[in-house]
Amino acid sequence: MRFIIFEWLTLFHILKFSHGFVFPSFMDPDTGKQLYEFLESHNWVYENHTVVSPDGYHINAVRLPRARGEIPSNKKKPCILLVHGYASQPQLFMVPLNNSIAMMLVEAGFDVWIMASRGCVYSLKHEFLTPKDAKFWDFSFHEIAYYDIPAYMDHIRNVTGNEKISYIGHSMGGVLFLAFATIRPEYLKRIDSAHVWGPIIYNNYARSIEEKTWREDERIQKGKIKGDNEWSRLKMWLAIIFCNTKSPFLEKCMASQDGFGPDRSQIDKEKFIVHMTNDPSGSSIKTYLHVLQINQADRFQFYDYELFRNLQVYGQFKPPLYNLRSISGKIPIIISYGVNDYFAGTEDFERLIAEIPGAIGHIVPWPFFNHVDFVYAKDAKKLLYDYCVRMSKMYATVTEA
Ligand SMILES: *[C@@H]1O[C@H](CO)[C@@H](O)[C@H](O)[C@H]1NC(C)=O
Numbered sequence: 001m002r003f004i005i006f007e008w009l010t011l012f013h014i015l016k017f018s019h020g021f022v023f024p025s026f027m028d029p030d031t032g033k034q035l036y037e038f039l040e041s042h043n044w045v046y047e048n049h050t051v052v053s054p055d056g057y058h059i060n061a062v063r064l065p066r067a068r069g070e071i072p073s074n075k076k077k078p079c080i081l082l083v084h085g086y087a088s089q090p091q092l093f094m095v096p097l098n099n100s101i102a103m104m105l106v107e108a109g110f111d112v113w114i115m116a117s118r119g120c121v122y123s124l125k126h127e128f129l130t131p132k133d134a135k136f137w138d139f140s141f142h143e144i145a146y147y148d149i150p151a152y153m154d155h156i157r158n159v160t161g162n163e164k165i166s167y168i169g170h171s172m173g174g175v176l177f178l179a180f181a182t183i184r185p186e187y188l189k190r191i192d193s194a195h196v197w198g199p200i201i202y203n204n205y206a207r208s209i210e211e212k213t214w215r216e217d218e219r220i221q222k223g224k225i226k227g228d229n230e231w232s233r234l235k236m237w238l239a240i241i242f243c244n245t246k247s248p249f250l251e252k253c254m255a256s257q258d259g260f261g262p263d264r265s266q267i268d269k270e271k272f273i274v275h276m277t278n279d280p281s282g283s284s285i286k287t288y289l290h291v292l293q294i295n296q297a298d299r300f301q302f303y304d305y306e307l308f309r310n311l312q313v314y315g316q317f318k319p320p321l322y323n324l325r326s327i328s329g330k331i332p333i334i335i336s337y338g339v340n341d342y343f344a345g346t347e348d349f350e351r352l353i354a355e356i357p358g359a360i361g362h363i364v365p366w367p368f369f370n371h372v373d374f375v376y377a378k379d380a381k382k383l384l385y386d387y388c389v390r391m392s393k394m395y396a397t398v399t400e401a
């Protein structure tokens with residue numbers, strides 16, 4: 001054990017202090033590549049965008065305006081916004097490249113926008129705060145839903161002249177869409193369709209051990225855990241050492257994903273390290289607490305500050321609800337879930353779907369499909385993306401602003 005620690009510490013220092021370190025050739029060429037390096041190494045056509053939210057966060061996104069080799073033209077395309085899950089980041093939608101949802105959408109004729117949510121490594125700037133300020137981390141998915149999604153919709157409209165967008169959100173990216181749909185109804189009519197992947201709102205039937213222990217953890221319940229970005233890039237170096245295809249620890253490393261629902265058969269061993277080096281990225285602890293509160297209260301509610309503070313903030317003792325019924329069939333919302341998602345059970349997903357008037361439930365046709373298979377699974381194209389691209393296309397419009 002001492003040797004292992006020594007080994008990774010040494011490697012960490014080598015990697016940290018040597019720019020342009022070349023990973024051994026048996027490691028996937030995307031290993032250790034950050035978002036922009038990754039895009040550039042594949043000659044992907046992309047643009048950087050930054051939008052400043054009304055509360056001062058600089059929210060970045062990459063835009064994939066056209067496929068490689070496609071000649072730029074003035075023809076307007078339907079736009080789609082992709083939003084990643086808790087503590088994740090945009091690259092998740094692009095690995096493995098050719099069978100990724102991002103590339104499939106680009107090739108299907110979409111103008112693709114992938115947001116880096118506030119707090120993830122690619123969106124850490126603020127007008128006057130820095131990530132060192134506790135205040136910087138004082139946000140939940142609520143603020144992303146309330147400020148960032150509308151800000152991006154306006155920005156996309158300004159840039160493309162297209163009034164409408166389609167949407168895909170994984171996990172938290174889906175949960176926050178549902179919140180958005182209830183608190184920003186004026187924007188809802190500018191959505192063509194939305195795909196919500198594995199939203200964890202109710203989780204009475206969760207099987208994840210972590211989820212259960214977190215539920216009972218008093219520090220978490222009382223919100224006493226340090227409220228900042230606790231994830232570190234160190235994880236990346238650990239992944240490189242332990243999760244490479246030649247590592248004797250690869251099986252253990254893959255087992256670390258079992259908490260999402262065991263599905264080793266869908267893990268692509270070559271690409272696994274790429275995901276492990278990038279995720280988790282970062283987000284606020286408050287976001288996590290908010291989700292736990294929702295799980296525990298068993299109601300889809302605003303952040304709970306507890307009685308008197310609630311009275312100050314909301315004018316009532318109990319946090320208000322995100323009223324899913326108010327969405328009332330105005331737009332197509334497709335909720336995809338896996339029956340082996342350990343963060344929530346089929347009963348939980350079905351209950352949620354039943355509460356959203358007109359929502360379409362979609363069970364991913366693979367009995368072991370888990371919470372991260374949406375973005376990690378080897379066969380995601382066949383099992384999920386083909387369907388999502390087809391459905392998004394069906395509803396997509398180009399509406400002049
Ligand atoms: C996008 O931003 C990154 C990080 O600031 C930079 O390295 C990259 O060159 C930019 N790419 C383009 C196309 O502007």
Ligand SMILES: *[C@@H]1O[C@H](CO)[C@@H](O)[C@H](O)[C@H]1NC(C)=O
Pocket residue numbers: 098
């Ligand atoms: C992905 O597709 C491009 C062009 O369609 C091709 O040149 C490239 O070799 C493919 N990459 C992989 C890893 O299959």
Ligand SMILES: *[C@@H]1O[C@H](CO)[C@@H](O)[C@H](O)[C@H]1NC(C)=O
Pocket residue numbers: 051151152154155158
């Ligand atoms: C969109 O354009 C309008 C009008 O020019 C401007 O007021 C607004 O700030 C822009 N919004 C974004 C998010 O870029």
